[in-house]
Amino acid sequence: MNDFVIMLKNRKIIMLSFLSIMFLLLGLLLIILTWGENMIFPQVLGILIVLIFGFCLIYYVKVLVAKEPALVISNEGITDNSSYIGAGLVKWNEIENIDFFEMSGQLFLGIATYDRDLIINRMSGMKRIFNRMNKGLLNTQVNIAVKNLDCPIDELVEVINNRWQGAMEKNK
Incomplete structure (x- = not known):
């Protein structure tokens, strides 16, 4: 019997990529707006958002390019x-x-x-x-x-x- 191969829905991955970009921009905005201020929590939060959603974006782009089965x-x-x-x-x-x-x-x-x-x-x-x-x-x-x-x-x-x-x- 042949293998049964199931792919990810491209539309879903594109949507998740877009959301990752939006949150990445939000994190960058948070860092930029609080830069030079004495606001540690928003800066740390911004850095965490950038790191998490940056990695998400990299993963989703890799998935879209690789076209490997899910x-x-x-x-x-x-x-x-x-x-x-x-x-x-x-x-x-x-x-x-x-x-x-x-x-x-x-x-x-x-x-x-x-x-x-x-x-x-x-x-x-x-x-x-x-x-x-x-x-x-x-x-x-x-x-x-x-x-x-x-x-x-x-x-x-x-x-x-x-x-x-x-x-x-x-x-x-």
């Missing part, structure tokens, strides 16, 4: 590259449960692994820190925003169920 569902497992902290390949035999959940009004595809630290142990640097923060918020180790995927949810569910069942039958 999700690849294969006979081997699910490869998540849908965000900066994407889990990479999660093999079917590492997956305990797959479910959809809603958080802050947004639908997510959640993948729980048998080893709760599996994804964190694979990461390094900032990705490891962000994944560790996610671990405290959610019960699943891989969390994919469905609205960012350029695929109908019904088709996504069907492909995942078929590949997972096929892998489980093969391993019996």
Whole structure:
């Protein structure tokens, strides 16, 4: 069977890039307006805004240029590259449960692994820190925003169920 490849919605990434630019400009404006003043908090806040949204903008531009798949569902497992902290390949035999959940009004595809630290142990640097923060918020180790995927949810569910069942039958 061929791999099922899902891309990110370009329109969504362009919108997020635009929002990153707006916040980047807001942070720069905050720094410029408080420069030379004795206002430490607004300057620190401005620097943090510039750093965070600058990195976001770099990531979104990279995503737009690279045109790499967000999700690849294969006979081997699910490869998540849908965000900066994407889990990479999660093999079917590492997956305990797959479910959809809603958080802050947004639908997510959640993948729980048998080893709760599996994804964190694979990461390094900032990705490891962000994944560790996610671990405290959610019960699943891989969390994919469905609205960012350029695929109908019904088709996504069907492909995942078929590949997972096929892998489980093969391993019996």
